Amino acid sequence: MVIEWLKFRISPPSRDIFIRLDNEIWTPFLAQFPGFLGKEVWISPNFPDEITLIIRWESREQWKKILQNDLETIEQKFAQQMQNHPYEIIEAKEYQIRKFSNS
DSSP states (O other), rough: OEEEEEEEEOGGGHHHHHHHHHIIIIHHHHSTTTTEEEEEEETTTTTEEEEEEEEEEEHHHHTTSSHHHHHHHHHHHHHHHHHTTEEEEEEEEEEEOOOOOOO
């Protein structure tokens, strides 16, 4: 399994709007691709201006098959809906989950 880890900065009053629109726009878009396993939204009471998205993929190959043009199109749609609520991505990371047997 591969984890796509994204952290955004947004004003605290706009945080719930970001989360709602992400769920309405990005999540259905990603869910149509093979290998998408799910997504979590993490918020911290200590950092009300940050949102972390954890997106789980079956494999890196499946995740990276999404065309850049399609990603740009959906990001434009999301950004248009968020135009009165500025946000920025401040970190993007990728992790692999490794499990070893105990035998």
